Amino acid sequence: MTAAEVISLSAADLAAKLRAKEVTARAVAEAYLAVIDKKNAGLNAYLGIYDDVLAQADEADKKLTAGEPGSLLGIPIALKDNLLWEGREVTAASKILEGYKATYTATAVQKLLDAGAVLIGRTNMDEFAMGGSTENSAFGVTKNPRDTSRVSGGSSGGSAVAVAAHLAAGALGSDTGGSVRQPASFCGVVGFKPTYGAVSRYGLIAMASSFDVVGTFGRTVADAKLLFEAIRGRDEMDMTTDEQPLAASKKKVVGVPRALLAEGVDADVLTNFEASIEKLRAAGYEVRDVELPSLSAALAVYYILVPAEVSSNMARYDGVRFGKRLEGKNLFETYRKTRGAFLGEEVKRRILVGTYALSAGYADEYYRTAVKARRAISAELDRAFKDVDLIATPTSPFPAWKVGEKAGDVLATYLADVFTVGANVAGAPAISVPAGEVTRDGVALPTGLQLIAPRWGEERLFAAGQAFERMGA
């Protein structure tokens, strides 16, 4: 097999070829490293390549020869730079952690290693996963492979680009409000966000702990599923984890929240969405309108509760136990200077909003009200899922924007999450599958179809996603 053939294979097909000894893990790793060498400087998908990729591949080859099990033996996978691997640098794309080496290994990473994956490198992201474009990375923006003047989406932009531009066969990301699905839609790959608690958060650098989940990227739905199956499961190091998968549904009814699409959605994105709905119909799905009046407030709920959780999770970056320190004249000044100098603008913004929302006198008005609203949204989705198996929306209301285009307008970037945050607010699983293209400045930019299922309904998402894929582009 030629290197070009190797890198064009899906992870599932590559796994079969490796098992059939049609190619070695070393040849696969070399093929990917050659593409990375050629393309990464222009795209900035990876912040670092691990120094033992070939040794890992040789190890996989030994296991393949010995016929050992491992669903990902020899498959090159990229890790978002907020997943810990002991002894390796991990920065969350923040200056405050530059040079920091993980002191333990994330459960999701360990499970990939146990499945035989070859871990390639750590991918760029918005600092501490706060953002939707990777423009908030302290180490430069990740470019969209379709048009390098545009963003990759985010926060897991580097992982999306690694998979889209064939710099990895699959990747892990994290999804707190759309950070796997939205960059997947911007780059034309599949992005999957599991049910909250389906994958351990142990060793995932925390952003908003009641929302965060490790998600997967693949070139196909089968690949996203393959990775998910490798990393899922209960973990005693994360007591929010659980396993209670629902069987795939036989009814096949998709609900569309029409009222949500009435404004703020790009006309071409809407046209693609309607075409996607027709494809789902052609694939045997019944499509119904659903009323989800509370869901329009999910973004507001998100931007209270997430900053609140951010403000406490970020308190650990104080220059005392790890990370950078900038010494002041006393300890108080050291905290202030360290955090002032090494945290980025969006991180500071969210810490301040969260501090405000939790402060005496305002916590009732903001934090507690948002907790209540979160419950209302979750209950409303539960009711909707009594009538429909899945809910469909565009993944993002618009395609990838130009680098810098939304600078200075915080709310405009937040609005990119309008369709994705609902699943995080309710802890529900969701997937983004490539669904058509829109042309901007003569370049075809991908758009995505998002499907949301009730908690533990991932099989419904995979079944519908694959049925949709089979209908072709």
Add this chain to the structure above:
Amino acid sequence: MIEAEIKKLANLARIEVSPEEAVSLSKDVTAILGYVAKVKEVAAAAPEGQDEGLGPVDVLRDDADPLPRGAETEKLLASAPQSKDGFVKVQKVL
């Protein structure tokens, strides 16, 4: 939100902000707080009960089998900007 309030919040959050930062943060934080105010309408429709529908909360494992004392000390201290005699070193607190 006025810049003086931003400075107060930044102090509470232990973040030094420059005067220029205070100006842009005050603009952004005001816009964000204006936007998120819409949660009030939805909250009124919330069902009663603790985190209903969000699965189990505060599930803790048994506090058993602790690591032997000092087992991770060296490894963890290696990450600290400064350490001394098996402790993280900081400036005088009082």
